[in-house]
Amino acid sequence: HMSSLCKNHFLALLYRKIDGAVLQSQNERNLDCVITFQTHSILQRFMLRFDLLQLDCNDHLFIYDGAHAVGSYKSDLSCRNTKQTVGAIYTRTNFVTLKYVTDGWGTESNGFKLVITAFKDKKHACEDxxxxxxxxxxxxxxCDEVNHCGDGSDELSSAVCTPNELGTVFGMNSLVFVVVIVSSFLILCAGAVALAVCLCRRGGHHA
Incomplete structure (x- = not known):
């Protein structure tokens, strides 16, 4: 959450090297913080995509294409923007800086969910x-249940997302599979007990 990232301590002044991240904000008030992310490689840059974007008109999320919140910003997002109108934002550098400013008023519906992904362009060799x-x-x-590619292909890859990684066994949810196995075992045990009782009664009658 943005509130924890924006705490005023020395780590907030450091560049955070990431492969990807999901930032969430919900009705966080009286914030004025700056966060900078850096890719691990100079060959990478960032893609930013919103799963949710619903800011109050007095709140602003500034996006800078660089290591500092200075100069002209790439985007100034507020109540006039939605995830559909913003779409995907791409940096030209291997840094992105976010400046988030909110006032003291808001509702529980105010906030955003931002997916940040470091990527290489197709002209570069890909080992991942x-x-x-x-x-x-x-x-x-x-296969982390987050759409980092933007087209969902990272969550649909049959070559990488095996059934076990997706939490399924034989096409069933893991929990459902366990319930089916346990239920089957209990039914078999009950059947075995009933059969044993029946045989004992028959043996008693013959005696």
Missing amino acids: FRCDREFCIHTDLV
Whole structure:
């Protein structure tokens, strides 16, 4: 959450090197903080995509294409923006800086969910996972239930997302599978007990 990232301590002044991240904000008030992310490689840059964007008109999220919140910003997002109108934002550098400013008023519906992904363009060799859009992202971002590619291919790759990684066994949810196995075992035990009782009664009658 943005509130924890924006705490005023020395770590907030450091660049955070990431392969990908999901930032969430919900009705956080009286914030004025700056956070900078850096890719692990100079060959990478960032893609930013919102799963949710619903800011109050007095709140602003400034996005800078660089290591500092100075100069002209790439985007100034507020109540006039939605995730549909913003779409995907791409940096030209291997840094992105976010400046988030909120006032003292808001509702529980105010906030955003921002997916940040470091990627290589298709012109570079890819030793990790190549999206259908030909972006190259880190394999740790694949099959994590977050759409890092932007086209969902990192969550649909049959070559990487095995059934066990998706929490399924024989096409069933793992919990459902366990319930089925336990239920079957109990039914078999009950059947065995009933059969044993029946045989004992028959043996008693013959005696």
